[in-house]
Amino acid sequence: MYGKAFAPEYQGELGAELSVNSSYEDVLVAARRARGAADGPREAARAALAEAEAGRRLGRVAEAETAWRASYRSARAAGEPGGMAWALWSGGTLARQCGRLALARRLLAAAVAFAEPSGDRLAHGYALAGLAETGRIQGDYEAVAELHEELLAQARAHGEARHMVWAMSGIAQMHRNTGGYAKALELFEESAEVAERAEDWRGLAWSLRGVADVRSVLGETAEALRLLSRGEALCRELDLAGALAYNHKMRGNVLYRAGRYEEAAEVYGGALTEFRSMSEPRGTALSRLGLVKSRAHLGWPRDEVAAELDDVEREVTRIGLRHARDMVRSFRAELSAGRTAVPAPGATTHRSPAVPARS
Template identity: 65%
Template sequence: MYGKAHAPEYQGALTTLSVNSSLVDVLAAGTEQLRAAERAGQRAEAARSGLAVAEAHRRLGQVREADLAWKASYRAARDAGDVAAMAWALWSGGTLARQRGALPLARRLLELAAELGERGGDVVARGYSLAGLAETGRIQGDYEAVGRLHEQLLAEARRRGEARHTVWALEGIAQMHRNSGAHDSAYALFEEAAEIAERAEDRRGHAWALRGLADVVSVRDGDTGRALALLAEAETTCRAMNLSSALAYNHKMQGNVLYRAGRWAEARERYELALDEFRAMGEPRGEALARLGLAKSLARLGRDRAETATELAELARTLERIGLRHARQMVTRAQEELGVDAGPRTDTGPGPEAGVGVGTGTGTGTGEGTAR
């Protein structure tokens, strides 16, 4: 069946690092090994240790450092003629671009990464890159196009017994089911992902799965207590592993759950916390979604209607610039729920986002990398 989860992005001399290693420890070990490889003129090893450095920086929310690191890793891999290492560096860069809201760039880099992964004979690099493309499309709401790719990648991961990749695919498919209103199937998929992640000791994947379960429990069952308990368990893991982005999305989900329960003052506090965290790491998509939740909470707490209308109109433009096709629909539903003037309409087409309908809270997209 599934063995213990491993982290294929920790390569070369860093293969002994665990998928659950603290990102601070990964960064320290990766930086040390990178410097040693550079002193020895070992370009291939520099590329692979540099990948771990880039990923640690990215997951810690250190965008500028991550950008420099993945590019340096790519240059070292190119100089060494290591095509597979070039693919991994581009995967890291594409994942960072998605995290920063640069979705067209993310697609270009991930397409190149998949191509180089295949050319370099690295099936895992190819799979991770295709998964990144699928996740980018899912975030944009292009479910029809990427749903089949998610299913294909899930089948491949199951066949190879790759627990971490299986968990990621299950969570992505579950999110699409949840966003489309199929709450029972979404719950079952998140539950399976949580079980596989727990058995495989994939703490990151388990934390994301718990977040998905909490969302469904809140929306479908109205069980605020259980939802918050699941999120508290996931938050413990995020803090232990220094998962900055996952922690911010966890806090945003806490806001969603509290908002749905009519606990608007508490929801406001959670959204404000998430907003600060997203801004600190330069993650515009998460920032916009936290702003949407905060705007709705403030409106419920008596904020001036004109201010709410202005805020929502600005958010619609912001989300459209990021490239989310469902952005206008998200804000329109919030405007309808709150009874504020929608202003001039700029329709970007359909594409449901979880929890934006009347009385259900703000969007719940999984953000960068889910279990990555």
């Protein structure tokens, strides 16, 4: 069993004032007010942590960076290793979001080290989850699959719905990326059900995106688009800038799989703008990949397609995204085998006005 979802990153008075579904603009206002009124470093650390997390999820990277560091300094001044762990977790999560995966691992490992002796079980669990997610994003499934399962078991044992949703979604994503679509769909749908019953709307938005992805792979385009529309509404309601951009990128994926290349290119272009505005290199690279694949089908010159694929591969390799690198190479092989029609170098092509200029 599990209870209603809660947000352990909102602590002290903020924990009573805010919920897991609070708008992040509202969280920022409350956190800044609490920082201004803090009568000691412990309260200041808690307020700065909430500010950092709201800023991160709104895509305000510089503000989030400043806030998590302030939280860490205040927690250290207060002699609170648990508070230091939470600040490092926030910093590590931000580093991962910014594509700095080596830094993310260092910060999250430090968070684990501070959380373990502090007795803050949730800080310890979240820091371990951060390490697991970083490895999953890199494609190192063998190293982190067992940790995902252990964290899911812990979340079930303690009735923590939000952590259950995170772990199930992560495990589902690994199954999906390795071709286990039936198991992935089962887990994504279970995570969506848990999130909805626990009133974790952020978790629901991410889970719906996963369900839509697998439904699309199975050829259920209309259902996938419907699920994404529902997830988009949740993202907008909660000011989830990053989740909204990934929702749009997934809509591009669904349209691409359905052979609707002009629509896909337009949606990928919009997602690319969103990711760039929040300095999110992983989403930027994935949107670029979707965009160049769509353009290849629309008749982009072969040499321009090849150059863009090479640049995207360099970027995902730099970040450490193994699965994305494999996708680039797979599409390049598809082009070489002639399974995607693109004109020969120097050929004259018609370029649809719906496809934005190369960026």
